[in-house]
Amino acid sequence: MNDNTIPNLSVDCVIFGFDSEKLNVLLLERKLDAQNGETIFCDHTLVGHHVRTGETLDESAARILKETTGLSNIYLEQFYTFGNPDRLKKTRAKLWLESIGRNPETRVISIGYFSLVNVNSVHVSYTERHAKWFDLKEIDDLGFDHKEILNKALEALQTKIKTNPLAFELLPQKFTLSHLQKIYEVVLGIEIDKRNFRKKVSQVPYIVPLKEKQQKVSHKPAQLYMFSRDIFEATKKKDFNFSF
Amino acid sequence: MNDNTIPNLSVDCVIFGFDSEKLNVLLLERKLDAQNGETIFCDHTLVGHHVRTGETLDESAARILKETTGLSNIYLEQFYTFGNPDRLKKTRAKLWLESIGRNPETRVISIGYFSLVNVNSVHVSYTERHAKWFDLKEIDDLGFDHKEILNKALEALQTKIKTNPLAFELLPQKFTLSHLQKIYEVVLGIEIDKRNFRKKVSQVPYIVPLKEKQQKVSHKPAQLYMFSRDIFEATKKKDFNFSF
DNA sequence: ATTTTATTATGTTAAAATGACACTAAATAA
DNA sequence: TTATTTAGTGTCATTTTAACATAATAAAAT
Numbered sequence: 415m416n417d418n419t420i421p422n423l424s425v426d427c428v429i430f431g432f433d434s435e436k437l438n439v440l441l442l443e444r445k446l447d448a449q450n451g452e453t454i455f456c457d458h459t460l461v462g463h464h465v466r467t468g469e470t471l472d473e474s475a476a477r478i479l480k481e482t483t484g485l486s487n488i489y490l491e492q493f494y495t496f497g498n499p500d501r502l503k504k505t506r507a508k509l510w511l512e513s514i515g516r517n518p519e520t521r522v523i524s525i526g527y528f529s530l531v532n533v534n535s536v537h538v539s540y541t542e543r544h545a546k547w548f549d550l551k552e553i554d555d556l557g558f559d560h561k562e563i564l565n566k567a568l569e570a571l572q573t574k575i576k577t578n579p580l581a582f583e584l585l586p587q588k589f590t591l592s593h594l595q596k597i598y599e600v601v602l603g604i605e606i607d608k609r610n611f612r613k614k615v616s617q618v619p620y621i622v623p624l625k626e627k628q629q630k631v632s633h634k635p636a637q638l639y640m641f642s643r644d645i646f647e648a649t650k651k652k653d654f655n656f657s658f
Numbered sequence: 659m660n661d662n663t664i665p666n667l668s669v670d671c672v673i674f675g676f677d678s679e680k681l682n683v684l685l686l687e688r689k690l691d692a693q694n695g696e697t698i699f700c701d702h703t704l705v706g707h708h709v710r711t712g713e714t715l716d717e718s719a720a721r722i723l724k725e726t727t728g729l730s731n732i733y734l735e736q737f738y739t740f741g742n743p744d745r746l747k748k749t750r751a752k753l754w755l756e757s758i759g760r761n762p763e764t765r766v767i768s769i770g771y772f773s774l775v776n777v778n779s780v781h782v783s784y785t786e787r788h789a790k791w792f793d794l795k796e797i798d799d800l801g802f803d804h805k806e807i808l809n810k811a812l813e814a815l816q817t818k819i820k821t822n823p824l825a826f827e828l829l830p831q832k833f834t835l836s837h838l839q840k841i842y843e844v845v846l847g848i849e850i851d852k853r854n855f856r857k858k859v860s861q862v863p864y865i866v867p868l869k870e871k872q873q874k875v876s877h878k879p880a881q882l883y884m885f886s887r888d889i890f891e892a893t894k895k896k897d898f899n900f901s902f
Numbered sequence: 903a904t905t906t907t908a909t910t911a912t913g914t915t916a917a918a919a920t921g922a923c924a925c926t927a928a929a930t931a932a
Numbered sequence: 933t934t935a936t937t938t939a940g941t942g943t944c945a946t947t948t949t950a951a952c953a954t955a956a957t958a959a960a961a962t
Contacts, residue, residue: 422666423741423767467765471741495739495769497667497715521711523667523767525739576900592939604898609941610921617919618902632930633938653901654848655949656820658862836910853912854950877908878957899920 419464421517424524425474426462426560427490428567429482431533431547432584434593437600438533438547439564440482444557446506446513455506459557460564461545462524475527481542489530489583493570494563497523501559510557528567530583575601577653579620582641588624590636591615620645663708665761668768669718670706670804671734672811673726675777675791676828678837681844682777682791683808684726688801690750690757699750703801704808705789706768719771725786733774733827737814738807741767745803754801772811774827819845821897823864826885832868834880835859864889 429440441458448454461482465474475490499521502511508518533547550568555561574580581597582589595611598604615621620642628635673684685702692698705726709718719734743765746755752762777791794812799805818824825841826833839855842848859865864886872879 420666420765422664465741468743470743471739471767492738495715495736497709497769499712499714521664523715523769525741525767576898579902581902590939598900602898602900607921607923608939609923612940613920613942615902621902628929628939630930631938633936634928634930634940636939654820654846656842656846657897658823658825658859658865834910851950851952852910853952856911857913872910872958874959875909876959878910878959880910 417464418467420467421464421520422522423465424462424522425465425471425478426460426496426524426526426563427475427478427482428460428526428528428564429479429531429545430528430550430567430571430584431531431536432593432597432600433533433547434596435600437550437584439550439553440536440538440545441548441553441556442543442545444506444510446510454509457506457555457557458548458553460560461543464522465525471525475525475529478527479529482545483531483536483538485531485535489580490527491529491570491574492525492527494526494566495523496526496559496563497521498559504558507558524563526563526567528571530571530580532584532586534586572602579641579643579646585641588626588638588640590628590638592636594621594639615639619649661708662711664711665708665764666766667709668706668766669709669715669722670704670740670768670770670807671719671722671726672704672770672772672808673723673775673789674772674794674811674815674828675775675780676837676841676844677777677791678840679844681794683794683797684780684782684789685792685797685800686787686789688754690754698753701750701799701801702792702797704804705787709769715769719769719773722771723773726789727775727780727782729775729779733824734771735773735814735818736769736771738770738810739767740770740803740807741765742803748802751802768807770807770811772815774815774824776828776830778830816846823885823887823890829885832870832882832884834872834882836880838865838883859883863893 431438431440440461442461443456444459445456446454461478463478465471471492479488479490480486502518502522511518538545556564581594584597585593591612595606599606621639622642624638624640626638628638675682675684684705686705687700688703689700690698705722707722709715715736723732723734724730746762746766755762782789782791800808825838828841829837835856839850843850865883866886868882868884870882872882
């Protein structure tokens with residue numbers, strides 16, 4: 415490849431999207447056709463690309479996101495770097511790399527980022543790369559070592575969401591408490607008691623009720639809430655609790 | 659450089675060592691002398707080196723550790739990757755890289771690891787690279803972007819020690835509860851009540867008292883304890899608690 | 903031999919957080 | 933009008949946290 419990218423460095427991005435019910439991941443189709451038109455294989459991968467010479471790793475990740483979702487200024491976090499010498503040595507990976515003009519012998523290190531969005535903020539059909547949402551629980555295998563990257567991203571998300579206000583990144587600005595609760599349930603894989611959850615919410619000053627309710631739902635409409643980052647920043651205190 | 663290393667990839671390792679009182683970091687001296695013998699500058703850096711073509715990133719980090727401390731099989735964790743395009747562009751960095759035959763224009767990405775040892779397990783004078791322990795709190799600046807790397811490593815350590823049994827990696831096999839307590843105090847920068855701390859210890863089955871006491875201390879000798887990883891693994895349960 | 907010094911070891915109580923648990927209210931759809 | 937679906941609410945028992953002071957034991961100093 416003769417562009418302005420670094421041949422042995424890439425960034426892969428696990429884009430998590432919440433749809434009020436499930437946790438989803440944005441994936442690209444990876445389809446390789448033979449000369450005669452027959453499909454050699456067709457599977458899916460995370461979104462990623464090589465790092466450009468002048469850009470930081472964060473900028474590179476933000477660029478993927480912009481290209482894939484059209485979104486800027488969204489939550490992005492570097493979580494791990496994958497550098498196993500044989501990570502691109504599976505048959506399909508080699509065929510694919512050759513087909514796009516990359517040397518399959520190059521040892522590529524990939525820096526993993528994850529990002530958090532609400533699926534409704536992404537107009538997938540308008541994006542440059544035609545990515546699609548997949549239910550996280552239905553994803554079995556992925557191209558390259560991307561299943562491993564996805565697993566590690568989920569772990570990082572689970573760890574971080576326990577102590578940081580990440581859930582709000584997965585929600586629209588105005589949300590119901592049921593949706594907020596659902597996020598913790600699907601991300602952590604647990605069930606939460608509704609009343610205990612709401613008690614917890616009410617003890618926190620930065621989840622603020624709005625003077626607005628859900629519209630057009632065929633049941634009792636829920637109160638809408640928002641997250642105030644200002645209040646969060648102003649009131650947060652460090653938590654030094656530990657367990658062995 | 660014409661060895662079997664990858665020119666734009668390095669691993670830097672923050673080696674934390676506990677000495678019963680403080681948290682220390684193992685640093686190398688970086689001294690550049692002119693032809694006439696005058697010193698151009700002298701400062702300190704983390705230990706690190708370029709990744710070899712055939713080795714994984716973990717192996718590369720373990721190799722640094724072995725070369726610097728003589729130790730194998732010690733706690734090592736990848737915590738962040740540093741890839742700013744200008745991270746090696748400070749004057750001293752450029753002079754240094756030239757002096758060791760590296761091209762200062764190469765954009766080098768560094769994968770950061772931290773490791774945890776007890777200072778007494780390391781015979782620093784015997785090591786290949788003549789590293790020295792420095793009190794973490796006294797370290798002001800470091801060569802390259804290593805202060806930034808150190809800061810990030812400390813953050814990662816603080817986060818992880820709150821929920822994982824890392825403290826024992828900083829201790830000898832047999833330790834007193836005062837030393838265990840001290841680790842949490844110096845790593846997290848807090849003060850802990852002795853009685854509450856010991857109550858917490860006694861509720862945990864994998865911190866086990868030995869039939870042995872401290873020897874040759876000029877005060878009441880303390881009970882020695884050990885950490886049983888077997889019991890830890892057998893009894894640990896996942897903690898799904900969260901806060902917003 | 904006695905005293906000093908340094909550190910170990912130990913329990914109670916009040917306040918806060920957690921976890922278990924069941925019924926009524928409000929909107930649309932049938 | 934009734935059925936369906938989800939929202940919204942309080943109590944009590946248990947567990948966890950946080951604050952707090954004094955006696956015991958070893959070596960070192962006198």
